[in-house]
Amino acid sequence: MGYILVLVILSLFLRPTLAFWVALGIPIAFSGAFFLLPLMGVSLNLITLFAFILVLGIVVDDAIVTGENVYQHMQRGADSTMASIKGTQEVAIPVIFGVLTTMVAFYPISVMTGTRGNFFKQIPIVIIPVLFFSLVESKLILPAHLKHCVGLGKKVSPRNKLVKFQRFFAEGLERIILKFYKPALEFCLKFRYGTVALFTAILIVFLGVIMGDHLAYSAFPRLARDRVLVLLQMPAGTTFETTQKYIDRIEKETLAYRKEINEEHGVEIITDVFATAGGNPFGSGRPGRSGVAGVQEIGEVCIEMLPPEETGVQIGSREITLALRDRVGPIPEAETFSFSFARGGGGAMSVQLEGPSIDDLKEVSVELQKVLLGYEGLYDISDSFERSTEELELELKPAASNLGVTAQQLASQVRQAFFGSEAQKIQRGRDDVNVMVRYPREERRSLASLRTMMIRTQNGTEVPFEEVAQVVPGRALPSIRRVNRNRIIRVEADADTESVDVDAIEVDVVQNVLPPMIAKYPGMSVSLEGRAKQQANNNEELINGVYLVLTAVYVLLAIPFRSYTQPFIVMAAIPFGIIGALLGHFIMNFLLIDVLGRASSPTSVVSMLSLLGMMALSGVIVNDSLVMVDFINRQLKRGMSVLDAVRLAGVRRFRPILLTSLTTFFGLLPLMFDPSSQSAFLIPMAVSLGWGIAFGTTIILLLVPTITLIFEDIRVAYCNLYNKPLDRHQAERDYVAVEASND
Numbered sequence: 001m002g003y004i005l006v007l008v009i010l011s012l013f014l015r016p017t018l019a020f021w022v023a024l025g026i027p028i029a030f031s032g033a034f035f036l037l038p039l040m041g042v043s044l045n046l047i048t049l050f051a052f053i054l055v056l057g058i059v060v061d062d063a064i065v066t067g068e069n070v071y072q073h074m075q076r077g078a079d080s081t082m083a084s085i086k087g088t089q090e091v092a093i094p095v096i097f098g099v100l101t102t103m104v105a106f107y108p109i110s111v112m113t114g115t116r117g118n119f120f121k122q123i124p125i126v127i128i129p130v131l132f133f134s135l136v137e138s139k140l141i142l143p144a145h146l147k148h149c150v151g152l153g154k155k156v157s158p159r160n161k162l163v164k165f166q167r168f169f170a171e172g173l174e175r176i177i178l179k180f181y182k183p184a185l186e187f188c189l190k191f192r193y194g195t196v197a198l199f200t201a202i203l204i205v206f207l208g209v210i211m212g213d214h215l216a217y218s219a220f221p222r223l224a225r226d227r228v229l230v231l232l233q234m235p236a237g238t239t240f241e242t243t244q245k246y247i248d249r250i251e252k253e254t255l256a257y258r259k260e261i262n263e264e265h266g267v268e269i270i271t272d273v274f275a276t277a278g279g280n281p282f283g284s285g286r287p288g289r290s291g292v293a294g295v296q297e298i299g300e301v302c303i304e305m306l307p308p309e310e311t312g313v314q315i316g317s318r319e320i321t322l323a324l325r326d327r328v329g330p331i332p333e334a335e336t337f338s339f340s341f342a343r344g345g346g347g348a349m350s351v352q353l354e355g356p357s358i359d360d361l362k363e364v365s366v367e368l369q370k371v372l373l374g375y376e377g378l379y380d381i382s383d384s385f386e387r388s389t390e391e392l393e394l395e396l397k398p399a400a401s402n403l404g405v406t407a408q409q410l411a412s413q414v415r416q417a418f419f420g421s422e423a424q425k426i427q428r429g430r431d432d433v434n435v436m437v438r439y440p441r442e443e444r445r446s447l448a449s450l451r452t453m454m455i456r457t458q459n460g461t462e463v464p465f466e467e468v469a470q471v472v473p474g475r476a477l478p479s480i481r482r483v484n485r486n487r488i489i490r491v492e493a494d495a496d497t498e499s500v501d502v503d504a505i506e507v508d509v510v511q512n513v514l515p516p517m518i519a520k521y522p523g524m525s526v527s528l529e530g531r532a533k534q535q536a537n538n539n540e541e542l543i544n545g546v547y548l549v550l551t552a553v554y555v556l557l558a559i560p561f562r563s564y565t566q567p568f569i570v571m572a573a574i575p576f577g578i579i580g581a582l583l584g585h586f587i588m589n590f591l592l593i594d595v596l597g598r599a600s601s602p603t604s605v606v607s608m609l610s611l612l613g614m615m616a617l618s619g620v621i622v623n624d625s626l627v628m629v630d631f632i633n634r635q636l637k638r639g640m641s642v643l644d645a646v647r648l649a650g651v652r653r654f655r656p657i658l659l660t661s662l663t664t665f666f667g668l669l670p671l672m673f674d675p676s677s678q679s680a681f682l683i684p685m686a687v688s689l690g691w692g693i694a695f696g697t698t699i700i701l702l703l704v705p706t707i708t709l710i711f712e713d714i715r716v717a718y719c720n721l722y723n724k725p726l727d728r729h730q731a732e733r734d735y736v737a738v739e740a741s742n743d
Contacts, residue, residue, distance in 0.1 A: 005666040006057055010064070012169040013659055018067050021145045025063040025137045026056065032133030033126060042125050050671070050682045051126035054689065057667025058102065058620060059130055061660040062095045062138040065627055068656040070146050080150050084143040092139065093560045094630040098623035099135045103128050104552040105619020108545025109612055114534050116220065117541075120612065177654050185650045185705060189643070192706045199576070199703055206579045215582060216605040219535040225341065225677050228303040228317050228324070229282055230254075233336035237390065240296040244277040246331055247299035251275040253327045254303055261320075265313045270320070272304040297335075309675040314598070317341035318496070325379065338380040338494060348495040348502045349378070350530030351509065353518075354486045360521045361385075361489045364514075368491050371513055377500030384481065384490040392447075393472045400468040404458035410469055417453055418444050447471070490529060506532055535608075542611055549618050550574075557626065561633070569707050570625040573696050576703070577621040580695020581614050581688035582606070588672060588687050596673075602680040603687050613688025620664070620689065621696045624657040625704050632708060642712045646705040654701060661697040665690045 003026060010019035030052060042048060070087030074080065106124040111117075188195040209215065230250055234243050251273060258270040274282075279293035280300035303324075308314050321341040331337045351368065353361050365383045372381050394414065396407055420436035427433075443449040450471060454462040481488050495502050506528055518524040527533075550571075557567035585603040592601040603610075628649050635645035668690040672683060719725065 003056060003667075005669060006060060006663045009662045009666055010060070010659065012166060013173050013655065014068065014071065014170070016166060017149055018071055018146070021142060021149070022060055022063045022067045024145070025134055025142060026059055028137045028141065029059050029130045029134035032136075033129040036129045037126070040125055042122055045122075046678060047119055047122045047682075048126050050679065051123040052130070053671050054123065054668065054686060055127045055130050057664035057690075058127075059134045060663050061620075061623055062099055062135055063142055064659050064663065065091050065095055065098075065656045066138045066142055067146065068659070070143065072652070074149075081147050084147045088139060088143045090634070091627065091630070094623075094626045095138065096135065097556050097560050098626050099131050101553050101556050101619040101622055101626070102616075103131055103619070104556065105549050105616045108541070108548055108615065112538065112541050114537060116534070116538070116608075120609075173655060173658075177651055181654055181701065182647075182651055185647065185702065188702050188706050189646065189709055192709050195702070195706045196710060199699065203575055203579065206582065210582070215585070217607075218605045219538060219608040220531070221602070221605055221607050221681075225317055226305050226307050227341075228305070228321050229340045230301040230303075230324070230328075231280060231336060231338050231340070232299040232301075232331065232334055234297040234299075234333065235335050236297055238297045240278055243296060243299045246334070247275050247277045247301065250301045250328050254301060254324060257320075257324060257327055258303075261315070261323075265311070265315070267311045267313060268306065269311055269313060269315055270303055270305045272302075274302040274304075276300045276302075307675075307677055308598075316600075322496070336382055338382075348500075348531060349493045349506055350528065350532070351491045351506075351514070352483075352527050352529045353489045353491065353524065354483055354527070355518075355521060355524035356486055357521070357523075358385075358487045358489075360524060361487060364517050364521065364524070365489045365491050367517055368509075368514065371509070372491070372493050375500075375505055378493045378495050378505070380492075380494040382492055384488075384492070391474055392450075393474045394469050395472050396469050397467070403463060403468060405455060405463075405468045409458075410455060413455055414450065414453075418450075486523075492530070502531075538608055542608070542615070546615055546618075549615055553619055553622060557622065560626075560630065565711060566629055566633075569704060569711060570622050570629055572703060572707055573621050573625050573700050574618045576699040577617050577692040577696035578614050581610070581617060581692035583695060584687045584691020585610065585684070587691065588683075592673075598675070602683045607681075607684045609681065610684040610688050613685035614692065616685075617689055617692040617696075621693060621700075624653075624660060624697065624700045627656065628653045628700065628704055629708065632705075642709065646708055650701065650705050657697060657700060661693050664693045 003023070006026070007019065007023045010022055014022070033052075037043070037048070066088055069091045070083050073083035073087045078086065106127050110121045110124040110128075112120055232243065232246055232250070234246070254270075254273050258273060261270060262268050277299040278296050280298050281293065282300060282302050303320065305317060305320065308316055318341050321339045325339055349372075353364055353368075355361050362385055365385060369381050369383065372378050394407075394410055396405070396410065400406075400410070416437075417439050420438035423435045423437045425432045425434055438444065439449060451466055453465045455465050455468055456462050495505075510526065510528060514526045518526060528536075553571065554567045557570050558564060561567060585606060588603040589601045592598045592603070631649045631653055632642075632645045635648060636642065640648070668686045671679060671686045672690060674683065
């Protein structure tokens with residue numbers, strides 16, 4: 001759909017033949033990337049397909065600028081061969097450096113760390129090769145195709161309705177440029193200082209909106225999926241029958257709720273319910289945790305459902321989770337009892353207590369859990385401390401050393417008797433069967449069998465077990481966790497992040513609640529883990545990435561301009577593009593919820609992907625400014641005044657700038673309105689890019705020429721003050737003239 005929209009936009013405002021050859025660059029660039037992906041160890045998946053959709057509108061930018069410039073040469077009477085050569089050469093530098101700035105803008109995403117970083121880094125791995133092959137196509141393949149379009153620049157009277165329809169839009173755009181844009185540009189240039197002041201005021205207003213917390217921010221919002229997972233973990237040593245009893249209770253309530261909700265709405269919302277005791281084959285829905293089997297203390301219930309866009313009922317996994325939590329009720333005996341309904345699973349809040357004494361940590365953990373119960377919206381509160389389980393310890397008696405029996409020998413013989421020792425392997429078909437020698441089942445369940453067994457000494461004689469050892473009942477922890485040689489306990493809580501400000505709760509707990517708790521325990525410390533820690537790491541990487549992108553973009557712009565000041569003119573569009581990205585979140589939220597009537601919107605908050613999209617936008621949005629400023633510089637070298645060059649640049653570059661922006665926006669449009677839950681977490685990045693480009697285009701067409709003229713005013717004032725020559729290109733033109741005369 002995105003490709004069709006791009007092709008339609010190009011066909012409406014360019015000749016259909018030219019639009020076809022320009023759009024042909026998309027499959028060519030994609031084919032090159034498909035060839036490289038296996039070599040880079042990347043497969044086709046949801047993230048890589050999203051990357052192809054994301055770059056769909058961007059990939060034709062260089063081809064549009066090149067093709068449109070060739071078309072202008074043909075319109076002015078040049079033959080197709082010379083028009084293809086000159087048209088491509090004229091825009092070669094801005095096109096090449098424009099693609100390089102886009103590549104640089106996506107690069108920081110490829111070096112992100114953490115679980116989510118491993119997902120996101122696939123985006124630039126796809127986009128950068130696509131951009132490279134699109135550059136090759138626009139510089140080598142596209143001109144060769146346009147060379148054969150002999151009649152492309154000739155005016156031919158339309159003979160059919162389709163051609164008339166296309167000419168209506170193409171000629172209508174020309175009329176808009178001359179009738180509306182040109183006078184508006186003249187007005188902005190005449191009152192250039194007032195224009196810049198107005199745009200600056202708009203920027204300050206939006207900065208105030210951002211600083212005033214009018215835009216909600218959640219680094220990785222928990223977006224609902226079409227599945228609810230219920231995980232139950234009982235204390236170590238719990239029998240399978242006990243775990244099965246609680247799983248049956250959860251399953252019974254789920255099936256009853258399924259019947260009620262399906263009958264109430266007359267459509268199948270919950271489709272399947274899977275219950276498992278003795279393992280969690282679905283991995284509890286937590287990242288980095290795979291399913292386990294053969295663990296009698298663990299059970300899981302998986303509820304599959306149809307998405308709201310298929311049922312027509314605005315009931316998702318979040319609503320089902322809240323209802324089931326009330327119906328099932330608490331299970332006090334459980335170590336862990338949690339519900340998971342969203343991507344980016346895991347507890348919404350995780351506090352790590354670290355100290356030398358496990359008893360002190362347990363006391364603080366219990367006290368902290370009581371405090372967390374007082375926060376509205378927090379649930380599934382638990383800690384990582386596992387209750388001790390009963391065990392039998394074997395202690396050697398003094399006689400054991402006299403008989404030469406060691407602890408290792410004792411443990412080995414007891415293990416062989418009760419667990420078994422492999423005697424041989426038997427081939428049964430294609431399988432190997434281990435033959436184990438051990439006590440019969442009845443004797444393995446009796447403590448008397450242990451006390452009456454015979455232990456073999458080093459010299460081969462056998463002595464009774466109770467002569468060399470004794471059985472001591474004891475208790476032990478199933479696992480021990482340490483960090484920096486200290487014991488740790490993690491206190492975790494889940495929350496409905498749509499209605500609870502988890503960040504504010506974390507700040508309150510760390511700054512106000514925990515300090516007085518741990519003050520009486522020397523050596524104890526506290527830290528935020530889980531979501532908060534990963535968010536802090538990603539925020540730091542984002543800030544470093546922004547610095548890298550801005551620096552690299554400035555350097556890449558300074559090279560073709562041979563100027564330290566002109567890159568600032570081009571980069572002036574970046575903050576306004578970010579304003580457009582934020583405004584796009586408001587607009588999409590309104591369209592999805594208020595207009596289309598959806599239950600939720602992935603753009604209701606600004607997320608980390610939104611910010612990554614804005615960072616990538618910084619490299620994309622400068623491409624149009626680069627094309628305009630490069631055109632101005634070329635006219636100045638030919639002796640045109642700055643004012644005339646700016647006027648001409650606005651009129652001549654209006655169409656390619658508009659088309660590159662429209663193709664980017666409409667290429668991303670299907671993704672922005674995609675109702676599927678699979679693409680929900682990717683939509684904010686598309687919104688940032690699409691709406692940022694759309695808003696930034698208006699700024700580029702008016703603000704960049706205005707700032708160029710202001711910079712010229714400053715340069716003229718400086719030259720007059722220090723008696724410098726005003727014509728910056730006169731020396732260059734004189735040198736070219738001398739070289740020509742020598743030849």
